[in-house]
Amino acid sequence: NAGVTQTPKFQVLKTGQSMTLQCAQDMNHNSMYWYRQDPGMGLRLIYYSASEGTTDKGEVPNGYNVSRLNKREFSLRLESAAPSQTSVYFCASSEAEKGLVDSGEQFFGPGTRLTVL
Amino acid sequence: AQRVTQPEKLLSVFKGAPVELKCNYSYSGSPELFWYVQYSRQRLQLLLRHISRESIKGFTADLNKGETSFHLKKPFAQEEDSAMYYCALSARGGSNYKLTFGKGTLLTVNP
Numbered sequence: 001n002a003g004v005t006q007t008p009k010f011q012v013l014k015t016g017q018s019m020t021l022q023c024a025q026d027m028n029h030n031s032m033y034w035y036r037q038d039p040g041m042g043l044r045l046i047y048y049s050a051s052e053g054t055t056d057k058g059e060v061p062n063g064y065n066v067s068r069l070n071k072r073e074f075s076l077r078l079e080s081a082a083p084s085q086t087s088v089y090f091c092a093s094s095e096a097e098k099g100l101v102d103s104g105e106q107f108f109g110p111g112t113r114l115t116v117l
Numbered sequence: 118a119q120r121v122t123q124p125e126k127l128l129s130v131f132k133g134a135p136v137e138l139k140c141n142y143s144y145s146g147s148p149e150l151f152w153y154v155q156y157s158r159q160r161l162q163l164l165l166r167h168i169s170r171e172s173i174k175g176f177t178a179d180l181n182k183g184e185t186s187f188h189l190k191k192p193f194a195q196e197e198d199s200a201m202y203y204c205a206l207s208a209r210g211g212s213n214y215k216l217t218f219g220k221g222t223l224l225t226v227n228p
Contacts, residue, residue, distance in 0.1 A: 035218075040126065042219055043221075092161075105163050105166065109160060
């Protein structure tokens, strides 16, 4: 089991360029999440997908879009990158499913370090 | 809305000294609290959760609902404990478990 994988590991963009960050999990989890990690700000939720076919905004969704392609994959798209989007992006997944009680533990990917010039 | 506060950005102790990382939360419902840890160049991983009441790597944390706190403690710090620690809150109910993270505390254990 690879757990949660993310591609690419590093990326440098120019302002205005677009790109998609890929995330996949092989744990058959229902819920997936995208966070950004910034110094002094901790982890902030960008978007999440409670289950296949649904997506919802998190705390900082502006400038991003997401696609839950299937149960395994959840991508994050920057349509027009800005320097303020320079950050480390983490994808995570959890077993949470509607109607069921679970521990809420999330499993994280290794992160994508994005720099926007 | 829920909120998690970690008042210390940085915490530095010597090896063998006790360590306490503070976490306070704000949530009107029944929360689940977690501590996640991120070692240098590694992914974020769960350290412990309050419902299991475990001791992991010598760390413990007790949920104090009266003080709305979930402080992480270890009686004798080791150099390998140096890492970024995040307290997180999960709001029960609904169709998913979103985590709200604190801003993190960077723990450095000096030799």
